[in-house]
Amino acid sequence: KNQVEQSPQSLIILEGKNCTLQCNYTVSPFSNLRWYKQDTGRGPVSLTIMTFSENTKSNGRYTATLDADTKQSSLHITASQLSDSASYICVVSPRGGYNKLIFGAGTRLAVHP
Amino acid sequence: NAGVTQTPKFQVLKTGQSMTLQCAQDMNHEYMSWYRQDPGMGLRLIHYSVGAGITDQGEVPNGYNVSRSTTEDFPLRLLSAAPSQTSVYFCASSYEEGAGTEAFFGQGTRLTVV
Numbered sequence: 001k002n003q004v005e006q007s008p009q010s011l012i013i014l015e016g017k018n019c020t021l022q023c024n025y026t027v028s029p030f031s032n033l034r035w036y037k038q039d040t041g042r043g044p045v046s047l048t049i050m051t052f053s054e055n056t057k058s059n060g061r062y063t064a065t066l067d068a069d070t071k072q073s074s075l076h077i078t079a080s081q082l083s084d085s086a087s088y089i090c091v092v093s094p095r096g097g098y099n100k101l102i103f104g105a106g107t108r109l110a111v112h113p
Numbered sequence: 114n115a116g117v118t119q120t121p122k123f124q125v126l127k128t129g130q131s132m133t134l135q136c137a138q139d140m141n142h143e144y145m146s147w148y149r150q151d152p153g154m155g156l157r158l159i160h161y162s163v164g165a166g167i168t169d170q171g172e173v174p175n176g177y178n179v180s181r182s183t184t185e186d187f188p189l190r191l192l193s194a195a196p197s198q199t200s201v202y203f204c205a206s207s208y209e210e211g212a213g214t215e216a217f218f219g220q221g222t223r224l225t226v227v
Binding site for chain 2: 004031032041042043044045046049051089091093100101102103104105106
Protein backbone atom coordinates (compact mmCIF):
# COMPACT_ATOMS: atom_id res chain seq x y z
CA LYS A 1 0.00 0.00 0.00
CA ASN A 2 1.26 3.47 -0.88
CA GLN A 3 2.10 5.35 2.29
CA VAL A 4 3.82 8.53 3.40
CA GLU A 5 5.18 8.70 6.95
CA GLN A 6 6.47 11.90 8.56
CA SER A 7 8.53 12.48 11.66
CA PRO A 8 8.47 13.95 14.17
CA GLN A 9 4.75 14.50 14.67
CA SER A 10 5.49 17.79 16.39
CA LEU A 11 8.51 19.93 17.08
CA ILE A 12 9.27 23.03 19.13
CA ILE A 13 12.31 25.17 18.36
CA LEU A 14 13.55 28.60 19.29
CA GLU A 15 13.48 31.46 16.83
CA GLY A 16 16.64 31.62 14.76
CA LYS A 17 17.45 27.92 15.08
CA ASN A 18 17.51 25.41 12.22
CA CYS A 19 15.46 22.25 12.01
CA THR A 20 14.98 19.24 9.76
CA LEU A 21 11.73 17.39 9.12
CA GLN A 22 11.69 13.84 7.77
CA CYS A 23 9.51 12.02 5.25
CA ASN A 24 9.62 8.33 4.33
CA TYR A 25 7.44 6.93 1.58
CA THR A 26 6.61 3.57 0.05
CA VAL A 27 4.93 4.94 -3.09
CA SER A 28 6.10 3.11 -6.20
CA PRO A 29 6.42 3.85 -9.00
CA PHE A 30 7.08 7.40 -7.95
CA SER A 31 6.80 10.59 -9.97
CA ASN A 32 7.43 13.54 -7.69
CA LEU A 33 7.54 14.61 -4.07
CA ARG A 34 6.19 17.86 -2.70
CA TRP A 35 6.41 19.74 0.55
CA TYR A 36 3.52 21.96 1.60
CA LYS A 37 3.17 24.47 4.43
CA GLN A 38 -0.21 24.70 6.12
CA ASP A 39 -0.90 27.57 8.50
CA THR A 40 -3.60 27.02 11.11
CA GLY A 41 -7.02 27.46 9.55
CA ARG A 42 -5.66 27.76 6.02
CA GLY A 43 -5.15 25.50 3.03
CA PRO A 44 -1.77 23.95 2.17
CA VAL A 45 0.62 26.09 0.16
CA SER A 46 3.32 24.56 -2.02
CA LEU A 47 6.95 25.00 -0.95
CA THR A 48 8.82 22.66 -3.33
CA ILE A 49 8.17 20.01 -5.97
CA MET A 50 10.95 17.53 -6.82
CA THR A 51 10.94 14.87 -9.52
CA PHE A 52 12.55 11.50 -8.85
CA SER A 53 15.72 12.68 -10.63
CA GLU A 54 16.25 15.72 -8.42
CA ASN A 55 18.26 15.59 -5.18
CA THR A 56 17.58 19.01 -3.74
CA LYS A 57 15.31 22.01 -4.23
CA SER A 58 15.37 25.31 -2.35
CA ASN A 59 12.76 27.98 -1.74
CA GLY A 60 14.27 30.77 0.34
CA ARG A 61 15.06 29.40 3.80
CA TYR A 62 13.45 26.06 2.93
CA THR A 63 15.57 23.31 1.38
CA ALA A 64 14.14 19.93 0.46
CA THR A 65 16.29 16.90 -0.27
CA LEU A 66 15.31 13.62 -1.87
CA ASP A 67 16.93 10.19 -1.89
CA ALA A 68 14.86 8.10 -4.29
CA ASP A 69 16.92 4.98 -3.56
CA THR A 70 16.05 4.95 0.14
CA LYS A 71 12.67 6.61 -0.42
CA GLN A 72 13.42 9.40 2.02
CA SER A 73 13.04 13.16 1.88
CA SER A 74 13.80 15.93 4.33
CA LEU A 75 12.84 19.56 4.67
CA HIS A 76 15.45 21.80 6.27
CA ILE A 77 14.42 25.18 7.62
CA THR A 78 17.22 27.65 8.19
CA ALA A 79 17.16 30.53 10.68
CA SER A 80 13.59 29.87 11.74
CA GLN A 81 11.11 32.70 12.17
CA LEU A 82 7.91 32.91 14.19
CA SER A 83 5.98 32.81 10.90
CA ASP A 84 7.39 29.35 10.22
CA SER A 85 5.02 27.99 12.88
CA ALA A 86 2.75 25.73 10.84
CA SER A 87 2.23 22.14 9.75
CA TYR A 88 4.54 20.84 7.06
CA ILE A 89 3.12 18.16 4.85
CA CYS A 90 5.03 15.74 2.63
CA VAL A 91 3.09 14.66 -0.46
CA VAL A 92 4.03 12.01 -2.99
CA SER A 93 2.58 11.64 -6.47
CA PRO A 94 2.54 8.14 -8.00
CA ARG A 95 3.71 7.78 -11.59
CA GLY A 96 1.05 7.44 -14.24
CA GLY A 97 -2.67 7.99 -14.18
CA TYR A 98 -4.27 11.05 -12.73
CA ASN A 99 -2.65 13.44 -10.30
CA LYS A 100 -3.65 11.53 -7.15
CA LEU A 101 -1.55 12.95 -4.38
CA ILE A 102 -0.74 10.85 -1.32
CA PHE A 103 -0.43 13.01 1.79
CA GLY A 104 1.53 12.47 4.95
CA ALA A 105 -0.09 13.44 8.25
CA GLY A 106 2.31 16.37 8.64
CA THR A 107 4.75 17.68 11.22
CA ARG A 108 3.47 20.47 13.41
CA LEU A 109 6.26 23.00 13.99
CA ALA A 110 6.11 25.66 16.70
CA VAL A 111 8.75 28.40 16.71
CA HIS A 112 9.04 30.17 20.05
CA PRO A 113 10.68 33.54 20.68
CA ASN B 114 -5.83 37.07 -7.35
CA ALA B 115 -8.72 35.09 -5.86
CA GLY B 116 -7.29 31.65 -6.70
CA VAL B 117 -9.47 28.91 -5.18
CA THR B 118 -12.44 30.15 -3.16
CA GLN B 119 -14.43 27.93 -0.83
CA THR B 120 -17.68 28.74 0.90
CA PRO B 121 -18.79 28.55 3.61
CA LYS B 122 -15.77 28.64 5.92
CA PHE B 123 -17.68 27.05 8.80
CA GLN B 124 -20.87 24.97 8.89
CA VAL B 125 -22.80 23.00 11.49
CA LEU B 126 -25.31 20.42 10.27
CA LYS B 127 -27.69 18.08 11.98
CA THR B 128 -27.51 14.39 11.14
CA GLY B 129 -29.51 13.70 8.01
CA GLN B 130 -29.38 17.21 6.61
CA SER B 131 -27.95 17.87 3.18
CA MET B 132 -25.78 20.72 2.00
CA THR B 133 -23.44 21.80 -0.75
CA LEU B 134 -19.89 23.01 -0.24
CA GLN B 135 -18.95 25.50 -2.92
CA CYS B 136 -15.61 25.71 -4.71
CA ALA B 137 -14.68 28.14 -7.45
CA GLN B 138 -11.38 28.88 -9.16
CA ASP B 139 -10.50 31.73 -11.50
CA MET B 140 -7.27 30.31 -12.95
CA ASN B 141 -8.90 28.38 -15.82
CA HIS B 142 -7.62 25.12 -14.35
CA GLU B 143 -8.91 21.88 -15.81
CA TYR B 144 -8.22 19.66 -12.82
CA MET B 145 -10.16 20.10 -9.58
CA SER B 146 -10.46 17.88 -6.55
CA TRP B 147 -11.97 17.63 -3.10
CA TYR B 148 -10.12 16.37 -0.01
CA ARG B 149 -11.03 15.87 3.61
CA GLN B 150 -8.55 16.39 6.43
CA ASP B 151 -9.03 14.56 9.72
CA PRO B 152 -6.86 14.84 12.86
CA GLY B 153 -3.70 12.74 12.69
CA MET B 154 -4.28 11.77 9.07
CA GLY B 155 -3.17 13.04 5.71
CA LEU B 156 -5.61 14.64 3.33
CA ARG B 157 -7.73 12.04 1.54
CA LEU B 158 -9.17 12.41 -1.93
CA ILE B 159 -12.98 12.35 -2.13
CA HIS B 160 -13.75 13.14 -5.78
CA TYR B 161 -11.92 14.76 -8.65
CA SER B 162 -12.61 16.18 -12.09
CA VAL B 163 -10.33 16.46 -15.11
CA GLY B 164 -12.59 18.91 -16.91
CA ALA B 165 -16.14 20.15 -17.30
CA GLY B 166 -18.55 17.24 -17.45
CA ILE B 167 -16.02 14.67 -16.19
CA THR B 168 -15.82 13.48 -12.59
CA ASP B 169 -14.51 10.39 -10.84
CA GLN B 170 -14.27 8.92 -7.38
CA GLY B 171 -11.29 9.17 -5.12
CA GLU B 172 -10.32 7.23 -2.01
CA VAL B 173 -13.33 8.10 0.19
CA PRO B 174 -16.33 8.96 -2.04
CA ASN B 175 -19.20 7.41 -0.06
CA GLY B 176 -21.81 9.93 1.07
CA TYR B 177 -20.64 12.64 -1.34
CA ASN B 178 -21.65 13.69 -4.84
CA VAL B 179 -20.01 16.10 -7.25
CA SER B 180 -20.72 17.66 -10.60
CA ARG B 181 -18.68 19.85 -12.95
CA SER B 182 -20.91 21.89 -15.23
CA THR B 183 -18.34 24.65 -15.76
CA THR B 184 -14.54 24.88 -15.65
CA GLU B 185 -14.72 27.31 -12.74
CA ASP B 186 -17.03 25.53 -10.28
CA PHE B 187 -16.82 22.16 -8.55
CA PRO B 188 -19.43 21.83 -5.75
CA LEU B 189 -19.41 18.96 -3.26
CA ARG B 190 -22.79 17.71 -2.05
CA LEU B 191 -23.43 15.88 1.19
CA LEU B 192 -26.63 13.93 0.63
CA SER B 193 -27.46 12.97 4.23
CA ALA B 194 -24.90 14.23 6.70
CA ALA B 195 -23.45 11.83 9.27
CA PRO B 196 -21.22 12.54 12.28
CA SER B 197 -18.42 10.65 10.48
CA GLN B 198 -18.38 13.46 7.92
CA THR B 199 -17.23 15.95 10.52
CA SER B 200 -13.98 17.15 9.00
CA VAL B 201 -12.21 19.98 7.26
CA TYR B 202 -12.80 19.95 3.52
CA PHE B 203 -10.36 21.36 0.99
CA CYS B 204 -10.87 22.02 -2.67
CA ALA B 205 -7.82 22.12 -4.94
CA SER B 206 -7.17 22.94 -8.56
CA SER B 207 -4.29 22.53 -10.97
CA TYR B 208 -3.65 23.45 -14.59
CA GLU B 209 -3.79 19.87 -15.75
CA GLU B 210 -3.99 16.39 -14.29
CA GLY B 211 -0.42 15.40 -15.02
CA ALA B 212 1.89 14.65 -12.13
CA GLY B 213 4.19 17.53 -11.34
CA THR B 214 1.73 20.34 -11.86
CA GLU B 215 1.28 22.50 -8.82
CA ALA B 216 -1.97 22.17 -6.89
CA PHE B 217 -3.58 25.27 -5.36
CA PHE B 218 -5.81 24.81 -2.34
CA GLY B 219 -8.72 26.78 -0.99
CA GLN B 220 -8.86 27.91 2.63
CA GLY B 221 -11.07 25.03 3.67
CA THR B 222 -14.56 24.45 5.07
CA ARG B 223 -14.79 23.22 8.64
CA LEU B 224 -17.90 21.04 8.88
CA THR B 225 -19.40 19.72 12.09
CA VAL B 226 -22.23 17.21 11.99
CA VAL B 227 -24.13 16.82 15.27
